[in-house]
Amino acid sequence: MKKIINYEKEIIFKTTIAEICSISLEQDFTVDDNCFTGDFILTGEYKTNELSVNKEPFIYHLPIEYELDNGVDYNSVNYEIDNFEYTVEDDVLKVTIDLAITYDEVGKEVLPTISEEEINNEVPIERDVREEEVTINEEKKQILTSEFNDETFTTYHVHIVGSEDNLESIAKKYGVTIDDRKKYNDDVNLELKSKLIIPESDND
Numbered sequence: 001m002k003k004i005i006n007y008e009k010e011i012i013f014k015t016t017i018a019e020i021c022s023i024s025l026e027q028d029f030t031v032d033d034n035c036f037t038g039d040f041i042l043t044g045e046y047k048t049n050e051l052s053v054n055k056e057p058f059i060y061h062l063p064i065e066y067e068l069d070n071g072v073d074y075n076s077v078n079y080e081i082d083n084f085e086y087t088v089e090d091d092v093l094k095v096t097i098d099l100a101i102t103y104d105e106v107g108k109e110v111l112p113t114i115s116e117e118e119i120n121n122e123v124p125i126e127r128d129v130r131e132e133e134v135t136i137n138e139e140k141k142q143i144l145t146s147e148f149n150d151e152t153f154t155t156y157h158v159h160i161v162g163s164e165d166n167l168e169s170i171a172k173k174y175g176v177t178i179d180d181r182k183k184y185n186d187d188v189n190l191e192l193k194s195k196l197i198i199p200e201s202d203n204d
Contacts, residue, residue: 001069001105004082007040007097009062017091021045021055025084025097029064031077036066040097062095068103076104157198161190174198 022044029038040062045055068077083098157174167190171178176198184197 002100002102005064005066005099005101007062007064007095007099009095011042011060011093011095013046013058013091013093015056015091016048017046017088017093018050018052019047020086020088020093021047023086025081025095027079027081027099029079031068031074034068034070034072036068036077036079036101037064039063040095042095064099066101068101069105071106073104073106076102078102159196159198161192161194161196163192165190170196170198 024043026041026043027038028041029036042060042062043058045057047055079099079101081097082100083096085096087094159170159174161170167178170190171180180199184199190196
């Protein structure tokens with residue numbers, strides 16, 4: 001589980017801010033009793049006058065408290081600063097912080113993450129292959145034969161349509177009728193590189 005906490009704070013300086021010379025952000029947090037507490041620690045240097053060579057240091061502790069959802073596994077809680085921005089206006093330093101908190105929930109199994117690349121590359125397809133034969137196991141055969149009421153077909157071909165194919169040439173190639181082909185393919189129009197399921201009779 002991941003949540004983003006948006007934190008904003010306006011810091012009024014006691015002197016004029018002519019320029020922020022450097023700024024850094026650290027954090028010091030604890031997790032206890034279903035509560036996330038701690039401080040953002042803001043440090044840096046600034047000039048009170050643009051022409052000045054002297055730099056003044058500053059440090060501010062910005063407290064934060066956030067109540068976590070019930071069922072959080074406290075040992076799994078991690079946090080990091082996701083984004084940090086600041087602006088200066090009228091001697092006021094305004095900071096905006098996005099804090100990312102990740103954690104596991106008690107009693108829920110953490111499933112492995114599958115990347116988009118792994119999903120998109122399950123099985124490579126060779127486009128120059130015109131057909132492949134698929135043998136159906138007994139369990140799948142019973143489902144198919146009960147659906148189509150024809151127990152004579154036990155083997156199927158997957159035909160990839162070529163530029164010179166038509167309904168008659170495909171039917172002739174596999175020794176089936178056009179009606180047989182239509183039983184397993186909803187469309188009648190042949191599109192290049194589309195796949196057709198062709199039944200093979202046991203009598204062949």
